Amino acid sequence: MTQYVIRRILYLFPVLIGVSLITFVLMRMVPGDVAQVALGTNATEESLTQFREAYGLNEPLFDWKPPFGQYGQWVGGLMKGDFGKSYYYRTEVRDDLAQRLPVTLELMVLAMAVMVVLAIPAGIIAGVRPNSPLDLVMRTTAVFGLSIPGFWLGTMFIMLPAIWFNWMPPTGHISFFSDPLGNLQQLALPALALGIPGAAGIMRLTRSSVLEVLRQDYVRTAWSKGLRERTVIMRHVLKNGLIPIVTIVGLQMGALMGGALIMERIFSLPGIGMFTYQSILTRDYLGVQAIVVLAAVVYVFVNLAIDVSYAWLDPRIRYT
């Protein structure tokens, strides 16, 4: 097991090299000059040259000799925990991330909570009584949930309360620790809008997973020993049915990050999604590179966590 985990962590390196190279090259293909975007159109030729010099933009992208071009310098910085400096805001990318990460993380955690709380009970109820009226209602709701664009749902969530009750969620970031109520007021709607489409997918999966497990021999055994329905469902069906659900929740991390970006834009939340979006628009390479590398690390670890959790959920699964 330990060996397996170590091997999987080593796996991180090819993925990181691939991801960072793609981002590095792609962002530098963006038309437009970074110095021009950062300094505005009135900048003199002299100040542009100075800017490029200061940020090392004149150096080759790749080089075999030290300092190995812009890419090599950036990777070298990463090793020391230095993400570089934003061209546009002239701030340390690391500080930007540290400031914005909590907002996005909280939004994603709340959205996950919405998904799990809505989807898993609904999926179990629907799966235990397939084709009952309740099942049909839930399945229909789920298809609707899957079909509503997140950005539109979010827009409606900000629009309708404003029109009907003249209420809008507060803008700017409110920390949970200084004002929990204000923080939740701010994040409840975006978390719902982000969680609902995901919940629809997870509900359908939970339902089909429960249906599948209900057919297994060990479930029949559990019934025939006279266990209560509650025990059979919670102990035998749910635990075994959880494997595909865990997989999909993990795989949705990337999609969730994209969804968070959209919600941050709609609800003006200062998270890393907005930061990424602005960095892409302002050709702020280093910001985008930092986010993508971070996302790739999260992706690899989440997938590892999923695979490890399989072994816990189903002791028959072993890794060597």
Add this chain to the structure above:
Amino acid sequence: MRAARPWPLTFLARLRHHPLGMLGLAGVTMFLFLAVFGRWIAPYSPTEQSSALMQSPTLTHPFGTDTLGRDIFSRVIRATPIELRVGLVSVFAGVGLAMMLGLVSGYLGGAIDGMIQRVIDAWLAFPPLILLLMITSVLTPSARSLIIALVIGTIPGTSRIVRGAVLAEKNNTYIEAARVIGASQTRIMLRHILPQIVAPIIVIISIMIPVISLLGAALSFLGLGLPPPQPSWGADVSGEAVTYFRNAPWMAIFPGAALSLYVLSFNLLGDAMRDIFDPRLRGSGSMR
């Protein structure tokens, strides 16, 4: 065994037992109809400006007008062909390329498989929306750029699924038999393995059309998809529609509702297709 009738007929015959699937088919047919005949149905040009700014829905403007006095009903209808084209072309091209990649990677195995899969690992490690935003920001905004981005977004996950299906298929004795009689690698891939993985591929297409349509609309919403003044269900929900929502909520409501209906139709039809083409999943709904 497979019925001798061509599959579209078998499919339609079975679809009759799926009321929701029929509803989906009706919706998809309606959008196809609007795409072809929309120019004669829409009362105004989608880009024609008028002095009737931000008017609420009336008989002359069923969905109201926007900040430039354009008729939202006409814009919603006239967005249909481009949305359909972007969605369908992206999915078919993306799934086609993913199919070839998955086939080659899964069937040949070894070092080639290893290399392709490492590339796909990196590809999948990107949050999809962020990768697509990066790509569309490199290209000039147009329907073609959006399609390129969406194709790139479709390939990695799909090719993994195809590869899995190929791996499950390639150790069968009939493949060995084909090899023994001297069939070439290409022939085995195309004539023996490909027909066996048609069912999962149809299922993938039915899942990807709604997913990719939503992703494309999200890109347009963020201003990096279909460029204005092109009517687009995604882009028309953003910008002025949000700025002036207190005065004219219909600007954001109707394009988004049209998109929801469109995606819903494809989802309903897709669920029915999944039931019909993949009996193992019957009645189970899909996983995303």
